[in-house]
Amino acid sequence: DQQVKQNSPSLSVQEGRISILNCDYTNSMFDYFLWYKKYPAEGPTFLISISSIKDKNEDGRFTVFLNKSAKHLSLHIVPSQPGDSAVYFCAAVIIQGAQKLVFGQGTRLTINP
Amino acid sequence: DVKVTQSSRYLVKRTGEKVFLECVQDMDHENMFWYRQDPGLGLRLIYFSYDVKMKEKGDIPEGYSVSREKKERFSLILESASTNQTSMYLCASSSRGRPVQYFGAGTRLSVL
Numbered sequence: 001d002q003q004v005k006q007n008s009p010s011l012s013v014q015e016g017r018i019s020i021l022n023c024d025y026t027n028s029m030f031d032y033f034l035w036y037k038k039y040p041a042e043g044p045t046f047l048i049s050i051s052s053i054k055d056k057n058e059d060g061r062f063t064v065f066l067n068k069s070a071k072h073l074s075l076h077i078v079p080s081q082p083g084d085s086a087v088y089f090c091a092a093v094i095i096q097g098a099q100k101l102v103f104g105q106g107t108r109l110t111i112n113p
Numbered sequence: 114d115v116k117v118t119q120s121s122r123y124l125v126k127r128t129g130e131k132v133f134l135e136c137v138q139d140m141d142h143e144n145m146f147w148y149r150q151d152p153g154l155g156l157r158l159i160y161f162s163y164d165v166k167m168k169e170k171g172d173i174p175e176g177y178s179v180s181r182e183k184k185e186r187f188s189l190i191l192e193s194a195s196t197n198q199t200s201m202y203l204c205a206s207s208s209r210g211r212p213v214q215y216f217g218a219g220t221r222l223s224v225l
């Protein structure tokens with residue numbers, strides 16, 4: 001039972017263009033969502049998050065959008081840079097619960113020069 | 114900066130061996146977690162702990178146990194390593210009431 005899904009295993013984008021990574025969830029109790037970035041041989045690093053009371057959160061080149069009715073969130077990276085090449089994981093959590101993050105399978109983003 | 118340190122980056126063990134993976138965090142976080150990462154499966158939670166001497170099973174606890182004798186240290190134990198436990202193991206910590214988890218660099222374990 002995959003509660004958080006990232007249906008695209010990989011994405012290739014040209015440098016300078018927009019990268020859009022998608023994530024779907026099934027549990028309507030999730031009320032906080034996070035994006036992590038992972039380079040090979042390193043641990044995931046926190047990138048950006050959004051509460052379910054918002055529909056958008058922006059931090060520099062990174063923006064996360066949340067569509068609660070569709071149970072869908074997306075991460076936009078503009079403009080994409082070569083250093084953005086990594087695996088991106090979305091995660092969801094119930095804040096008042098056990099605070100266990102439920103992760104998607106990850107999407108490998110490659111930025112081409 | 115939060116620092117989560119995992120004792121080994123790479124480990125090679127034989128089937129049947131007892132394996133200890135150690136994790137230390139320096140931010141006085143109450144919560145600590147152990148995950149494994151496998152291609153196409155994302156991060157899956159093995160065990161977590163809310164406090165010293167407390168532990169809770171995650172989604173895939175079979176074949177693993179944990180120990181938390183001190184607040185800053187959380188150990189993952191493979192009682193009898195098997196080849197299907199070959200994986201990347203990641204430790205994380207978080208502060209009570211805050212959902213952001215901070216990860217260590219990971220331990221890549223190979224069981225031969």
